[in-house]
Amino acid sequence: TLEDKVAQRTKELEVATAHAYKLAQHDILTGLPNRSLLNQRLKQILAQALRDSTQVACLFLDFDHFKRINDTLGHDAGDQLLQAIAQRLTKAVRESDTVARLGGDEFVLVLPSLGASDATFEVMAVISRVRDSFVEPFQLSDQIPTLTCSIGVAIYPVDAPDVVTLIKQADTAMYAAKESGRNAYQFYTADMNARVQKRLQLETDMRRALQENEFFLVYQPQIEMQTGRPRGVEALLRWRDPERGLVPPAEFIPVAEESGMIQPLGERVLRDACRQVMQWHREGMMLRLSVNLSVQQLQHENWVSVVQGALMESGLSPHYLDLEITESVIITHADKALNTLQRLKHLGVTITIDDFGTGYSSLSYLARLPIHGVKVDQRFVRGLEQNRNDEAIAQAIIALSHSLGLRCTAEGVETDAQFNFLREHGCEEAQGHLITPPLHEREFRGWWQRHEAAFASGKRQADLWQTGST
Incomplete structure (x- = not known):
């Protein structure tokens, strides 16, 4: 019905x-x-x-x-x-x-x-x-x-x-x-609101800084320990805020990673650094370029294309580009890391494990990775003069790198004693404030020229920079 x-x-x-x-x-x-x-x-x-x-x-x-x-x-x-x-x-x-x-x-x-x-x-x-x-x-x-x-x-x-x-x-x-x-x-x-607001303001200012080119690069040389000759240079990101002044990387890098800004920032670092190092190559400064690679960049589907684009745009040969990736990233994102690293190797780019010794990599896994070098973490370098455990760890890392056919670089070298210990135990390269703090482009060029002049005059010892020499 x-x-x-x-x-x-x-x-x-x-x-x-x-x-x-x-x-x-x-x-x-x-x-x-x-x-x-x-x-x-x-x-x-x-x-x-x-x-x-x-x-x-x-x-x-x-x-x-x-x-x-x-x-x-x-x-x-x-x-x-x-x-x-x-x-x-x-x-x-x-x-x-x-x-x-x-x-x-x-x-x-x-x-x-x-x-x-x-x-x-x-x-x-x-x-x-x-x-x-x-x-x-x-x-x-x-x-x-x-x-x-x-x-x-x-x-x-x-x-x-x-x-x-x-x-x-x-x-x-x-x-x-x-x-x-x-x-x-x-x-x-009650005080948390102020801290959160400070963090949000930092993120806002970083987005403005990215648009207004407030970020810039400094360069720290990596020298051959036996000869003292510069072999590479690491590009490091810095930020000078109009009000805060120079903001420590430890303060703004985590915010960049959490907010997603690390992608455009990382792309700019890679592009600008490749362009600068290629300009130095034209002037006879044949240096390898090292750039840090974050986990977000490693996971980004287009990152290999970004690397390829930076190389093509600058004209830098791939074998002069070394990407540094932390050990923890490789461990926690093994499959993704291996795939991306293999693609980068196919381009001709080399890979170095940064902060080596701070993670828990197995030797068998390390042997499978397409890596070319390891960096001894600066916390072990810092303890070389006081801590026998740090000395043992540094020696073990150097020996391991040799057994795997990898270049070993020590970072954070600050004293003659640290430098001599590492050189005596076979570490190939070093960087740190003992050699020079990170330098602006013009300062780095001057540093290079002074050292080349010293070598040309016959001074070929590895103590060129030690104890007030430059």
């Missing part, structure tokens, strides 16, 4: 409306409450807490290096990983708690009805269960990634009077956890 058809149609519309409402309130991928539903629930929870004189904890979670893992695994596997994360978080919290996904790899946990005396204890118990839930690796087809997360905690009404501020303060605390070394948690404190 007509009445039956109307009733059926009405029921279908009600079901469709309820489904549409659920979609609007939940994350499609994980099924968790989304930001809209989180805000609604939090508003109700805070109102109840106000009536009951209880506290509410908001935990903001961000997974460490998730974008890097997602790019490595592929986005389909990344989606599976997010679904598995949602399941583990849901199992780790109490039944009364809320788990929501804001987007990307950002999740929020809400812990309601906490007593003032035991709120911290309850929060710590949940944090402990959450962190324990990620100890076991995830099983994704042939990949088995392990995740860690940074957690920020804010408490209502202690840290914030309303929903928006509570989430904001938890987010601020999460950034503080990342700054403390990741795989960590932080409770919100």
